[in-house]
Amino acid sequence: MNMAGKQFKIALGADHAGFVYKTRIGERLRQLGHEVVDFGTYSTEPVDYPLVGFKVGEAVGSGEFERGVLVCGSSLGICMAANKVRGVRAASIVEPYSAKLSRQHNDCNVACFSERLTGWDMVEECLDVWLNTEAEGGRHARRVKEIDDYGVETAESAR
Ligand code: RB5
Numbered sequence: 001m002n003m004a005g006k007q008f009k010i011a012l013g014a015d016h017a018g019f020v021y022k023t024r025i026g027e028r029l030r031q032l033g034h035e036v037v038d039f040g041t042y043s044t045e046p047v048d049y050p051l052v053g054f055k056v057g058e059a060v061g062s063g064e065f066e067r068g069v070l071v072c073g074s075s076l077g078i079c080m081a082a083n084k085v086r087g088v089r090a091a092s093i094v095e096p097y098s099a100k101l102s103r104q105h106n107d108c109n110v111a112c113f114s115e116r117l118t119g120w121d122m123v124e125e126c127l128d129v130w131l132n133t134e135a136e137g138g139r140h141a142r143r144v145k146e147i148d149d150y151g152v153e154t155a156e157s158a159r
Pocket of ligand 1: 015017018034049059072073076077078
């Protein structure tokens with residue numbers, strides 16, 4: 001068990017197609033010492049992935065949670081939903097190098113995984129990389145801010 005990394009307050013969610021991985025991810029995160037709140041869904045009964053993506057997105061975008069982890073069948077739809085919330089930088093993660101870059105360059109705060117397309121061992125590996133990689137800042141911070149600022153009306157832009 002790796003207790004060396006930083007500990008986060010993490011919002012967790014999935015639709016019915018991600019329920020099994022969500023359960024496993026929750027167990028793993030808690031074992032690693034993270035504080036996890038499960039935003040559902042709580043069974044394999046079909047639910048619409050946008051609703052869960054928005055809930056976890058709001059939890060992270062509001063600043064109440066430092067990170068979010070989402071799972072759906074493909075990782076794609078729930079990621080699109082979460083990214084509608086201001087302050088969320090969600091990425092669909094399928095292999096370790098993009099997991100690393102999502103943190104280093106994009107300061108990704110919501111990781112989205114696929115239960116139907118990605119094997120469990122790969123999800124575990126990617127999750128560990130994503131949890132333990134710092135954002136690099138510098139020129140990347142400016143670009144991340146450009147994403148966060150999009151659509152925000154400032155006093156200057158209103159003139
Ligand atoms: C549900 O069947 C599926 O569409 C959903 O889990 C996800 O893959 C959507 O992007």
